[in-house]
Amino acid sequence: MDLQQMRYVLAVAETENFTRAAERCHVVQSALSHQVARLEKELGARLFERTSRKVRLTAAGEAFLPAARQALEAAERAKAEVAAATGEIRGKLAIGSIPTVAAVDLPAVLRRYRLRYPQVGISLRVGSSEQLVEQVRDGALDVAFLGVPPGFRPQGVRERELAHGQHVAVVAPDHPLATETEVDLSRLVEETFVDFAEGSAARAQSDEAFAAAGLRREVAFEVSGVDFMGRMVRHGLGIALLPSTFAAELPGVRAVPVTNGPVRVERLVWSRFTPSPAAAAFLALLDTDTRPPAE
The missing domain is CATH 1.10.10.10 (Winged helix-like DNA-binding domain superfamily/Winged helix DNA-binding domain)
Incomplete structure (x- = not known):
């Protein structure tokens, strides 16, 4: 054999x-x-x-x-x-990311990495935070970028926090809230929402914020893609809550700050086992210490 x-x-x-x-x-x-x-x-x-x-x-x-x-x-x-x-980084690097990663400029990081390590084959997979954690844990991915509620702690992987970010209300340009400088969650409960699937980490950030405020809202449309979500908002089918840094890049919509809105934590996760040379080089590029934690 x-x-x-x-x-x-x-x-x-x-x-x-x-x-x-x-x-x-x-x-x-x-x-x-x-x-x-x-x-x-x-x-x-x-x-x-x-x-x-x-x-x-x-x-x-x-x-x-x-x-x-x-x-x-x-x-x-x-x-x-x-x-x-012998001083040469080769092999393969499998990266996972949520579609709304904002803590790092991922395309810019990948460009720097490819220029520095041209012998490494890179693959990028986009998915939900839950899927990405499982794939890193199973070895299908080397590293992944997540967006999760503050209390979410991925199991079976190593991780570090990259950033905290506030969500904003994303509305159509002709929506009554489009001219507001700031809104409260209580002003949004009567709105129709476009959001991610119920039970997902991306959806939980908003659900937990409304629950903490003792409010209930209607999610009429569940979608998996942010671009499609933005299109639905532009056509007036509902409003959305998205990370402020990402919402600013969506065309044809308005982003309105929310005083007591959801908070998203972006995390970087990687295998609890010794990373490959290609993965270790990528983590080093992100100033991430891959040494096992002290006992």
């Missing part, structure tokens, strides 16, 4: 097709098929069910795949560690 055979199996599993897998791996199909067959013979079990229309993993293939992925990741990590020992 060798790493190349594992790469072939992974490619077939992900494409569900030997021809596409061979194209991805830059080999002829006959060579890839031969190596997969050799591996199956060595393991004493078929990894794939082959039909004229589709290729599917068998139960043995399902069992083989997680360990194969770990072996390939370990091999890549070993190569990156050796390169780092």
Whole structure:
């Protein structure tokens, strides 16, 4: 069994097709098929069910795949560690972020990182804070930028606070509140809201602020994207509560400060295990100490 055979199996599993897998791996199909067959013979079990229309993993293939992925990741990590020992940062860096991150200029940071470490392959995934924490904990992401209520503490990862930020009321230009210099939550309860999904960290910031003030509001529209939220506000379908730094960048709306509005904490999270050289270099760029906390 060798790493190349594992790469072939992974490619077939992900494409569900030997021809596409061979194209991805830059080999002829006959060579890839031969190596997969050799591996199956060595393991004493078929990894794939082959039909004229589709290729599917068998139960043995399902069992083989997680360990194969770990072996390939370990091999890549070993190569990156050796390169780092000689002064070169290589490997892969997987970053997660909420769409409204404001504590750092993420595109600018990524540009600096790429210029400094051109041998590192970077991927960026946007999602909710809850999803991102889980993916960092599971090793799918190296680091992630979150936006959460003050009391939210991510479990199973290391983290540091980046910034506190106040939410503002985001309204259409012709909305009666658009000319106000400041509003109170009690003035907003009669409004129709556009917000994130109930139960999400992004939604909890606003829900907790209204609950603390003893107020109830109506959320008529639940959306997952901030751009779509801004479009709905511009068309007068409702108002929204968003971080002030981010709301200022939305076109065609007005941002009104809220005296007792929601507070959002932006946090940076990373694995509780020793980061890869590529991840450690990224965290260092953000002036983050990756040493384990003292016992």
